[in-house]
Amino acid sequence: QKQGGKKIHKANFDIDLPGAKDGEVVTRFPPEPSGYLHIGHAKAAILNDTIAKAYHGKLIIRFDDTNPSKESQEFEDAILDDCKTLGIVGDRITHSSDYFDEMYNYAITMIKEGKAYCDDTPLEKMRAERMDGLKSARRDRSVEDNLHIFTEEMKNGTEEGLKNCLRAKIDYTNKNKALRDPTIYRCNLKPHQRTGDKWKIYPIYDFCVPIVDSLEGVTHALRTIEYSDRNSQYEWMLEALHLRKVYVWDFARVNFVRTLLSKRKLQWFVDKKLVPGWDDPRFPTVRGIMRRGMTVEGLRNFILGQGPSRNIINLDWNIIWAANRKVIDPIATRLIALDSENIVPVTLKDGPELHTEQKPKHKKNPKLGSKDIYFSSNLLLEQEDAVALKEGEEITFMDWGDCIIEKIDKDDKGVVKAISAQLFLNGDYKKTEKKLTWLAAEKTVPVVLKDFDHLITKDKLEEGDNFEDFLTPQTEFTAKAIADTNVENLKVGDIIQFERKGFFRLDSDKDGQKIFFSVPDGRNKSRI
Ligand code: ATP
Numbered sequence: 001q002k003q004g005g006k007k008i009h010k011a012n013f014d015i016d017l018p019g020a021k022d023g024e025v026v027t028r029f030p031p032e033p034s035g036y037l038h039i040g041h042a043k044a045a046i047l048n049d050t051i052a053k054a055y056h057g058k059l060i061i062r063f064d065d066t067n068p069s070k071e072s073q074e075f076e077d078a079i080l081d082d083c084k085t086l087g088i089v090g091d092r093i094t095h096s097s098d099y100f101d102e103m104y105n106y107a108i109t110m111i112k113e114g115k116a117y118c119d120d121t122p123l124e125k126m127r128a129e130r131m132d133g134l135k136s137a138r139r140d141r142s143v144e145d146n147l148h149i150f151t152e153e154m155k156n157g158t159e160e161g162l163k164n165c166l167r168a169k170i171d172y173t174n175k176n177k178a179l180r181d182p183t184i185y186r187c188n189l190k191p192h193q194r195t196g197d198k199w200k201i202y203p204i205y206d207f208c209v210p211i212v213d214s215l216e217g218v219t220h221a222l223r224t225i226e227y228s229d230r231n232s233q234y235e236w237m238l239e240a241l242h243l244r245k246v247y248v249w250d251f252a253r254v255n256f257v258r259t260l261l262s263k264r265k266l267q268w269f270v271d272k273k274l275v276p277g278w279d280d281p282r283f284p285t286v287r288g289i290m291r292r293g294m295t296v297e298g299l300r301n302f303i304l305g306q307g308p309s310r311n312i313i314n315l316d317w318n319i320i321w322a323a324n325r326k327v328i329d330p331i332a333t334r335l336i337a338l339d340s341e342n343i344v345p346v347t348l349k350d351g352p353e354l355h356t357e358q359k360p361k362h363k364k365n366p367k368l369g370s371k372d373i374y375f376s377s378n379l380l381l382e383q384e385d386a387v388a389l390k391e392g393e394e395i396t397f398m399d400w401g402d403c404i405i406e407k408i409d410k411d412d413k414g415v416v417k418a419i420s421a422q423l424f425l426n427g428d429y430k431k432t433e434k435k436l437t438w439l440a441a442e443k444t445v446p447v448v449l450k451d452f453d454h455l456i457t458k459d460k461l462e463e464g465d466n467f468e469d470f471l472t473p474q475t476e477f478t479a480k481a482i483a484d485t486n487v488e489n490l491k492v493g494d495i496i497q498f499e500r501k502g503f504f505r506l507d508s509d510k511d512g513q514k515i516f517f518s519v520p521d522g523r524n525k526s527r528i
């Protein structure tokens with residue numbers, strides 16, 4: 001029997017945190033404010049939030065702001081917004097920089113106890129020594145020397161200080177390279193977005209995280225599995241500083257085919273103007289996928305549905321879009337759009353006058369209410385449908401009824417120019433082979449449909465691959481269409497289905513131009 005196991009709603013696994021007590025669990029989501037949240041961060045945020053709630057505990061959103069060279073307030077604001085979008089507000093919002101004083105003092109304690117030393121070995125050499133398990137020439141510096149260099153030279157960012165870093169004195173020969181005297185403090189003269197020019201030295205992630213976790217009362221630190229080599233280092237820091245133990249719980253990182261999940265690489269696309277911004281629908285950011293038509297529920301279901309596997313796999317986007325489809329399919333209003341460059345007019349003999357009738361927005365979900373559909377004797381079909389028709393054939397107009405095709409006019413290339421037909425509402429639509437989408441010719445609204453491709457061509461970039469060598473030449477596709485008048489009632493952000501085309505999200509509606517983005521549905525075909 002598991003201790004403290006919790007069944008998480010909609011998840012296909014139990015969360016079983018070691019040492020977890022109901023009401024006392026504290027988790028944290030620690031983004032670095034160096035970019036917008038991407039889907040990997042969303043997984044971390046959702047897991048931390050879900051686990052905290054399952055144990056009636058607390059979630060801390062902590063900005064891990066220890067590197068002023070990469071971070072900014074703009075990113076911090078965007079991350080908080082994105083968390084809110086995901087329904088995550090946190091019980092506290094904190095910053096690693098709130099603890100710069102404490103961390104500085106802990107570093108001094110470590111030096112005094114002979115557990116840290118200043119090292120001015122050139123970077124390349126230090127790296128090589130670490131790889132080979134060699135002792136640094138500076139490892140045996142005296143406590144006095146180390147204190148002087150750290151608190152006078154490094155702290156003030158002097159020329160001598162800049163040459164040095166502070167390293168934890170753990171074990172330079174350890175099989176686990178993470179324990180080979182990791183760097184814990186480094187100089188940086190760039191002013192910090194919150195602490196200004198107060199500090200010229202900044203703690204390194206591996207030193208900062210265990211200390212702040214412990215000080216903030218975090219009981220369970222969730223980390224992606226590739227950090228597991230660093231778990232013993234995390235424990236070492238807590239023990240060396242006589243700090244409270246924190247349980248580390250590993251979870252699988254998510255990666256997706258043909259997708260870059262690195263803020264630095266995404267920033268490159270923004271800087272090169274290959275995308276207009278971080279919310280681009282081709283970006284794996286929370287903003288990007290939401291613009292593409294992802295729902296918060298779909299995203300949560302996908303993440304919690306992943307199960308307890310700790311294998312890092314390269315996921316296909318179809319999996320997550322299929323999870324999203326389950327959410328949007330039952331509630332997306334059904335509308336009609338036709339490719340406006342390939343339209344065929346149909347004249348109905350003895351057809352109706354132009355008028356509207358109410359039809360359900362969704363045949364299988366009457367709760368969604370109704371929409372007005374224009375009926376007329378002048379209809380429009382898509383060329384692709386028209387060209388497949390035969391004279392004398394009985395077909396069905398969707399949401400209306402059957403008709404008999406009487407005459408088809410084609411030009412010498414076989415392109416259909418016009419059709420005349422006779423309504424046959426007593427026909428049996430269950431027996432017809434073709435159910436066609438149509439519009440009343442007098443009442444259509446022009447729209448723009450867009451579809452997108454992944455930014456890179458290779459499924460999985462390997463070590464040594466340069467992503468710049470694998471850029472997809474064309475990633476945005478635009479088509480013009482005409483839609484039924486119900487598109488006039490949509491708001492930006494609404495997700496609908498254009499019958500027989502797929503799901504679309506209204507992305508913008510400016511100067512009378514409605515632009516819809518196609519929402520992938522996990523079936524992997526373009527719909528425009
Ligand atoms: P990036 O390389 O994009 O900057 P990062 O890991 O350095 O990513 P952080 O802001 O430090 O970004 O990460 C915040 C949290 O999100 C961390 O807990 C991290 O483990 C988690 N995280 C980042 N990427 C992924 C991913 N692909 N899958 C799952 N969790 C992730």
Ligand code: MG
Nearest residue numbers: 031032064205
């Ligand atoms: Mg990071």
Ligand code: MG
Nearest residue numbers: 261262263264
């Ligand atoms: Mg990273």
